[in-house]
Amino acid sequence: MRAATWTGVNEVSVETVPDPQILNDHDVILRVRRTTTCGSDLHLIGGYIPAMRAGDVLGHEFMGEVVEVGRGVRHRRVGDRVVVNSFVACGSCWYCRQELYSLCDNGNPNPGITEGLWGQSPGGCIGYSHAMGGYAGSHAEYVRVPYADVGAFVVPDEVSDDRALFASDAVSTGWTGADLAGTKPGDVVAVWGAGGVGQMAARAAMLLGAERVLVVDRVPERLAQVREHVGAGTIDYSQTDVLAELREATGGRGPDVCIEAVGMEAHSPGVHGVYDQVKQQLRLQTGRSSAVREAVLACRKGGSVFVLGVFAGLVDKFPLGAVMNKGLTLRGAQVHGQRYTPRILEHMARGELVTEHLATHVMPLEEAPRGYQLFKDKEDGCVRAVFTP
Amino acid sequence: MAAPTLLDRAAGLAGAAGAELLRRLQHVRLPGAGQASTTDDPGTAARRWRAVTVLRPPAEVGTGADLPAPLAALGERVEVRVTPAPGDRGSELAARFREPAGEEDLGRLRAALREAKQLLEVGEVLRVDPQPHGRRAGTPQGAALEGAAASAGKEGVL
């Protein structure tokens, strides 16, 4: 089959690779109908997560049709149209039973790498490096899905492929942040990052009853999408002082909930930005955290800050004093997709959650290298490149 | 020696180096980075109980030859202890070597505990090979990573 692979830092190719096989009784094989780029891929492709091997198949946000089922699969059948969560979760361990699916004890066959780094190993993620399990990704004609009864959800007829696709990762990630940050009716929520994840965190916060939601970014097309398709307000950080804007918008209190959806390659203007870039290149820090810093400083006393952006190791100049003295709750997580996908699909079916606008560039799989270039450079208004293998 | 053989050999060495690197990472304590399994000397570390928590009642975990196969396979060399875990978390399944053990032995024990847990909780051990992949460039970094991944089931802080 054909597949888009990582072939080196900032290098994506399309190659002919072997077809995937059923390896475990709980597996299914999917014929991929839609698969898309995620901001997380940029951290991999750029070499910030050095656990990729040349030839690894990329992609973890996808949907398709079941073409083969393992002997142990109970609830999925050949022909089912399903959307699949990016994290691999067994459904049976204590973490899965607590609905903390991305913390699954049994989803990462390579736990030694992340245990060494973080003290414990979270679950594995499809198409996301050898540190997260070494699974081949979804930018291919076919993909193996382990624990399919737990992580593959049948898409209701009313929901199109183009909409369902983003339930896989962008929407479920946004929902994870908005929900676990404790968003409740009456809250003011600020979101950093207007990519697919930030936009969907904003939408989830609205559906959870937030009174007012504001999204911070500097890319005009993305901010326009937030206003038009998400229905939230926007702040362009390249044009104004974000902390002052947020104080003004909240009667001086600061937002109740601050969700960071930017990640380890956060941009920041001026001397701080240069400092972070240099330290990251020298490997003295593994992430640039300017958006998290700003979220901590913006947050109201006793409020909640959620880190959705991906970080791998150390960051510098973290305002721990503000966390402590303002009594903040600081939390983060990889996506607990299996927990939220059923209700996300219901909202999608009712037209309350639209995602089609994220797919700004739809193209054949053969054009994946161009798709990643557009996505990385945010050229031509690209928010997500979607491949149709 | 033919070039491909040389390259193969270099890749083989790098793979072993990757596994070794991962093994070392366990014993490094950088402030804030990495998480050492222990600052124990290797002798003490080898005698420690290694434990996983399994979401199954102790009676289902078994004893002796009834333990899940990967643990039972270690036979009399290891001592196994099963106790109820607090807060409805199932059982704490712990094991340690009776006699002094080396890194290889500890690796086998870690893998056996993880596999036993999966057999008890899910009924099968998750596999990842073979996976579809494109052309692997024969670089030492690639081979080192492959070595690290291949040994990752045997490493970690467990």
Ligand SMILES: NC(=O)c1ccc[n+]([C@@H]2O[C@H](COP(=O)([O-])OP(=O)(O)OC[C@H]3O[C@@H](n4cnc5c(N)ncnc54)[C@H](O)[C@@H]3O)[C@@H](O)[C@H]2O)c1
């Ligand atoms: N937690 C999870 O499970 C999970 C899942 C998916 C993605 N992610 C992570 O979420 C992050 C966002 O993903 P995405 O797909 O939306 O990525 P994306 O690259 O499409 O969007 C990131 C956005 O952040 C903006 N940005 C950069 N610096 C900023 C700053 N200082 N302040 C405000 N905005 C800034 C960029 O302009 C861009 O629009 C990434 O780090 C990704 O790895 C996490």
Ligand SMILES: [Zn+2]
């Ligand atoms: Zn993602």
Ligand SMILES: [Zn+2]
């Ligand atoms: Zn689990």
